[in-house]
Amino acid sequence: MTLWSWLKLFVALWLLRKLAKITGWLLVAAIAVAAWPVTLTAVFAYLAAWLGGWPPVRLYRTAAWTLLVTGAWLAVQEARLPGWAAARMPGRTWADGWRHLAAGPVADAFAGVAPVAVPAGLALGGLLWAWRIYAITTGLAGITASAPIMFDARQWRRQVRTAQDLIRAPGAVPLLGRGGVIPVGGTIRAIGHRWHRVFSIPDTACARHMVVVGSTGSGKTNLMIRLWAGWFTATLQRARTGQGYRPLLIVLDCKGGRDARSKAERTRRLLYGAGARRVAIWPDENRLNLWELPPQDLAVLLYQMIDTGTGNAAYYADILQAAVSLAVTAPCGPPPNTAAFLDRLNARWLQNAWGSGQYPGQFEHVQAAARHLPDIQLRYATLLGRLGPGLDGPGRLEEADAWYCILEGTREPSVAEAQAMALTELAAHAATALEGEQRAMLLAADDYSAVSARVPLSNLYERGRSLGIGVQVSAQSWQGLGATEDERYRIAATADGGVFVLHTPYPEPLVALAGMRRVLETAHQVTGNAWGDEGTTREQRAWNADPELVRRLDVGQACYIHRGAATFVQVARPRPSPLTLLPAPGLDVPDWLPELGREPAPVPGTGPATWPEPPGLDDVFGPGVS
Amino acid sequence: MNQNPFAALGLPARPDLTDEQVRAAWRAIAAATHPDRADGGDLAAYTAASAAYAELRTPWARSEAYADLAERAARGGDEPDTSPLPVIGGPGPVPVPPWQPLLAGWQLPARIWRGRPLRLAVRGVIAAALSLLVLHMIPGSAAAPADVFGLALWFVLSGRRDLAPPPER
Numbered sequence: 046m047t048l049w050s051w052l053k054l055f056v057a058l059w060l061l062r063k064l065a066k067i068t069g070w071l072l073v074a075a076i077a078v079a080a081w082p083v084t085l086t087a088v089f090a091y092l093a094a095w096l097g098g099w100p101p102v103r104l105y106r107t108a109a110w111t112l113l114v115t116g117a118w119l120a121v122q123e124a125r126l127p128g129w130a131a132a133r134m135p136g137r138t139w140a141d142g143w144r145h146l147a148a149g150p151v152a153d154a155f156a157g158v159a160p161v162a163v164p165a166g167l168a169l170g171g172l173l174w175a176w177r178i179y180a181i182t183t184g185l186a187g188i189t190a191s192a193p194i195m196f197d198a199r200q201w202r203r204q205v206r207t208a209q210d211l212i213r214a215p216g217a218v219p220l221l222g223r224g225g226v227i228p229v230g231g232t233i234r235a236i237g238h239r240w241h242r243v244f245s246i247p248d249t250a251c252a253r254h255m256v257v258v259g260s261t262g263s264g265k266t267n268l269m270i271r272l273w274a275g276w277f278t279a280t281l282q283r284a285r286t287g288q289g290y291r292p293l294l295i296v297l298d299c300k301g302g303r304d305a306r307s308k309a310e311r312t313r314r315l316l317y318g319a320g321a322r323r324v325a326i327w328p329d330e331n332r333l334n335l336w337e338l339p340p341q342d343l344a345v346l347l348y349q350m351i352d353t354g355t356g357n358a359a360y361y362a363d364i365l366q367a368a369v370s371l372a373v374t375a376p377c378g379p380p381p382n383t384a385a386f387l388d389r390l391n392a393r394w395l396q397n398a399w400g401s402g403q404y405p406g407q408f409e410h411v412q413a414a415a416r417h418l419p420d421i422q423l424r425y426a427t428l429l430g431r432l433g434p435g436l437d438g439p440g441r442l443e444e445a446d447a448w449y450c451i452l453e454g455t456r457e458p459s460v461a462e463a464q465a466m467a468l469t470e471l472a473a474h475a476a477t478a479l480e481g482e483q484r485a486m487l488l489a490a491d492d493y494s495a496v497s498a499r500v501p502l503s504n505l506y507e508r509g510r511s512l513g514i515g516v517q518v519s520a521q522s523w524q525g526l527g528a529t530e531d532e533r534y535r536i537a538a539t540a541d542g543g544v545f546v547l548h549t550p551y552p553e554p555l556v557a558l559a560g561m562r563r564v565l566e567t568a569h570q571v572t573g574n575a576w577g578d579e580g581t582t583r584e585q586r587a588w589n590a591d592p593e594l595v596r597r598l599d600v601g602q603a604c605y606i607h608r609g610a611a612t613f614v615q616v617a618r619p620r621p622s623p624l625t626l627l628p629a630p631g632l633d634v635p636d637w638l639p640e641l642g643r644e645p646a647p648v649p650g651t652g653p654a655t656w657p658e659p660p661g662l663d664d665v666f667g668p669g670v671s
Numbered sequence: 672m673n674q675n676p677f678a679a680l681g682l683p684a685r686p687d688l689t690d691e692q693v694r695a696a697w698r699a700i701a702a703a704t705h706p707d708r709a710d711g712g713d714l715a716a717y718t719a720a721s722a723a724y725a726e727l728r729t730p731w732a733r734s735e736a737y738a739d740l741a742e743r744a745a746r747g748g749d750e751p752d753t754s755p756l757p758v759i760g761g762p763g764p765v766p767v768p769p770w771q772p773l774l775a776g777w778q779l780p781a782r783i784w785r786g787r788p789l790r791l792a793v794r795g796v797i798a799a800a801l802s803l804l805v806l807h808m809i810p811g812s813a814a815a816p817a818d819v820f821g822l823a824l825w826f827v828l829s830g831r832r833d834l835a836p837p838p839e840r
Binding site for chain 1: 701705787804815817837840
């Protein structure tokens with residue numbers, strides 16, 4: 046073969062390849078022109094998706110909705126010309142539409158074929174947009190090497206803007222969605238989860254264990270209040286239809302301070318708007334009665350509330366426990382209030398109480414502990430004095446629809462820890478009490494790490510789960526979830542209601558829960574600043590919830606991690622419906638429920654009205670008696 | 672020790688009682704018989720109930736007490752109670768009034784007014800104008816009513832979010 050002939054062959058092959066390619070494109074162009082209404086709709090849909098950061102599934106769903114128009118068109122055709130001619134002969138129908146183009150203006154022709162062209166165009170636009178995303182993210186398309194990065198960053202900005210536009214609409218993100226779901230906000234991006242414009246979680250997710258992590262100012266409180274209000278509304282709706290129990294929300298605001306008061310007020314307003322009748326704020330406005338707990342539980346709780354040491358101090362801890370148990374489980378019944386309990390931590394009182402001869406063992410214990418009782422009394426007098434009257438009644442958790450409990454965890458950690466123990470014990474008792482009305486309960490602990498030194502978070506939710514109540518905990522960081530790495534993992538990994546991660550500087554352990562997905566990564570030969578013709582593609586793993594993205598989350602943006610998938614969401618500020626509330630259908634508050642903050646009305650036959658002094662003990666309560 | 676701690680708490684003699692059931696029974700008796708009640712209460716009943724509660728607090732203790740009872744019953748011919756436990760009651764189903772859906776329609780003006788009425792009006796005007804245009808462009812065509820239906824569908828679906836949410840949501 047001569048050089049000339051080889052050159053001719055090379056040029057011929059090149060021309061052949063180019064001809065085939067040009068023919069292919071011409072064919073595509075011919076089809077696009079022939080089906081111009083579909084092409085026009087597809088281009089419009091593609092541009093809308095590109096500018097709005099929509100996922101292709103949004104176009105597919107819109108196409109599915111517009112099939113209703115096609116159905117209407119077929120129905121009209123059938124009414125005019127029975128026999129489903131249009132459906133049986135779509136080619137002929139299309140040709141008729143094409144004749145419209147020749148006969149009249151473009152707009153008339155488009156309107157004539159729109160019932161068929163619009164669904165087809167939207168579906169085609171969705172396919173093209175899906176291909177574009179695939180090609181860019183895998184590195185198969187794009188002019189520069191940085192194209193995938195720029196594409197992703199641009200799409201993120203557009204997705205955020207679309208989600209922000211959505212949550213500005215008053216009716217887009219209500220407190221409760223159809224089907225009892227809790228709308229959270231506009232979806233920015235869903236990876237592994239099913240995409241919906243408004244991201245919602247089922248109310249049952251709140252009835253399990255849920256974790257919220259976000260630093261100060263990240264919008265954590267907003268998110269939590271929305272979840273509380275959503276859960277409350279969903280549970281109340283279900284109770285109204287007889288499919289569940291009335292809700293009882295217990296919020297522990299463990300940081301306290303002025304901010305907690307404003308949060309409490311905001312929560313109260315929202316819950317009233319959501320249908321709550323009684324929202325109590327503890328201890329500012331309402332009280333609870335710790336002394337209603339069963340004696341054995343009360344004794345254990347009172348013992349745990351005191352900080353006891355280990356080693357040699359364990360001896361005194363045992364004495365303290367025995368003394369408390371003797372005082373609380375005395376034959377005459379448990380103490381009704383703090384003063385009565387402190388009175389009982391007295392040797393003569395206990396000897397009198399247990400000295401009837403029926404309890405020789407306990408009487409001996411009293412004598413053995415007698416010399417320690419003044420110290421024990423002093424410790425409890427100090428602790429209960431610092432706790433204040435908030436736990437001295439009257440008031441029961443069941444008497445309100447929601448309790449917002451403010452614990453001064455920042456100012457007085459030891460007091461807040463003791464209060465948290467007491468409140469969780471009361472919640473546990475309310476969850477298991479058989480008397481009275483059964484309630485669906487959610488225990489939410491905001492910044493629980495402020496008081497978690499004595500009752501670890503894992504204990505709180507494990508207990509809540511065992512009692513059938515939902516537990517929602519929040520922390521400012523991964524480290525705030527627990528004292529040890531092991532505990533943190535236990536808390537986060539068992540959050541079967543999901544994990545919300547807001548802006549936080551160290552999200553890696555949390556985003557690891559969302560797992561990874563398989564992606565294609567294409568390596569290109571780079572010529573200058575552009576890609577060359579050669580390259581390879583290989584399978585890689587990428588985070589479902591990109592930690593860099595989580596680190597850069599703006600205020601009000603959150604990443605919901607659940608079942609190995611992640612959804613980024615722009616949280617909507619919770620607002621109750623501005624419309625006047627209608628009376629709840631058939632759900633009346635029982636007459637026996639007293640007004641909160643007031644002394645409960647005496648109910649005949651229940652409980653002691655007063656606590657009389659034991660006979661013959663008038664002279665034993667003086668100070669220093671042992 | 673009580674001869675029958677279950678009876679002292681008014682419970683059936685069964686080993687499968689729960690902690691909560693025992694505690695609730697004790698609380699009910701304690702509230703009614705407490706010696707510090709205004710009427711003096713019933714110390715004997717209260718003491719018996721307290722002792723029985725202390726005896727039956729844990730599942731293990733209940734099974735022991737039940738075994739003791741069963742043994743005594745075998746000797747004396749008196750069999751322990753094996754009837755089903757009473758169902759724990761909750762609030763019964765509350766019927767939704769049949770006129771409840773009608774209220775939704777009645778609230779529509781308020782929902783429009785408290786939502787974004789201007790945007791809704793703009794949407795409405797666009798949908799109406801396009802509908803009129805279609806009817807003018809292709810009168811008598813089968814596509815015309817279908818197009819108008821599509822525009823109405825678009826107005827309804829996209830306009831929902833401009834309404835204020837209903838009161839119950």
